[in-house]
Amino acid sequence: MLTEVSILPVQPSYSINGHQIFAEVLNEAPLIVKFQNVLSEDECNALIERSKNRLKRSKLANQEVSAIRTSSGMFFEENESPLIAQIEQRISALMHLPLKNAEGLQVLHYEIGQQFKPHFDYFKEDNPKSENNRISTLVIYLNDVEEGGETTFPNLNLAVKPEKGSAVYFEYFYQNPHLNELTLHSGEPVKRGEKWIATQWMRRKAIRVGF
Ligand SMILES: O=C(O)CCC(=O)C(=O)O
Ligand SMILES: [Fe+2]
Numbered sequence: 001m002l003t004e005v006s007i008l009p010v011q012p013s014y015s016i017n018g019h020q021i022f023a024e025v026l027n028e029a030p031l032i033v034k035f036q037n038v039l040s041e042d043e044c045n046a047l048i049e050r051s052k053n054r055l056k057r058s059k060l061a062n063q064e065v066s067a068i069r070t071s072s073g074m075f076f077e078e079n080e081s082p083l084i085a086q087i088e089q090r091i092s093a094l095m096h097l098p099l100k101n102a103e104g105l106q107v108l109h110y111e112i113g114q115q116f117k118p119h120f121d122y123f124k125e126d127n128p129k130s131e132n133n134r135i136s137t138l139v140i141y142l143n144d145v146e147e148g149g150e151t152t153f154p155n156l157n158l159a160v161k162p163e164k165g166s167a168v169y170f171e172y173f174y175q176n177p178h179l180n181e182l183t184l185h186s187g188e189p190v191k192r193g194e195k196w197i198a199t200q201w202m203r204r205k206a207i208r209v210g211f
Contacts, residue, residue, distance in 0.1 A: 023036075030170060056074060070115060071115075108187075110149060113190065140165075141196075148191030153185045
């Protein structure tokens, strides 16, 4: 069998502009990695603070409001402030894709009982957006969740516990569609406390203008 090359070179740590991020491979193909120290405590707090007043009930990728996704969320404008610019640059370097391929950074807030049921992040073939499809995801945890709220991959028997500043990375750019389908994932219901995440989705080709 041909081994497929991942977008992300697998390393124990990554140094980005002097910021050290540690990696643990949870699954090799599809590649799923848990990162520690993607964002500092102050950066997590600032993202929560700056998104709080801008939250709206989340929609699905097709813009429908649905029971599949019960959180509230918002997108930052690309490059909208020095803080967002610095975080976007770090994320883009970590995900090994140019910033022009990045969607706006999204913040999601889940309260007790809220969840994101199993789904794929890429668009189906009948969606016009699949022409420049998503190829990788980074979900950054902005707080510690008292109980529940894990990101789970039901077909791989994996659960990632939210820890402030850490993140889970996965990619679905493989030739073999079966590998992409294994990235089915969910945000489990929050049982105690609340959950804040920032999600970065990357596209195959440029999506931002002006780069
Ligand atoms: O809440 C989570 O843990 C998963 C979030 C997610 O799947 C997404 O933002 O696409
Ligand atoms: Fe997702």
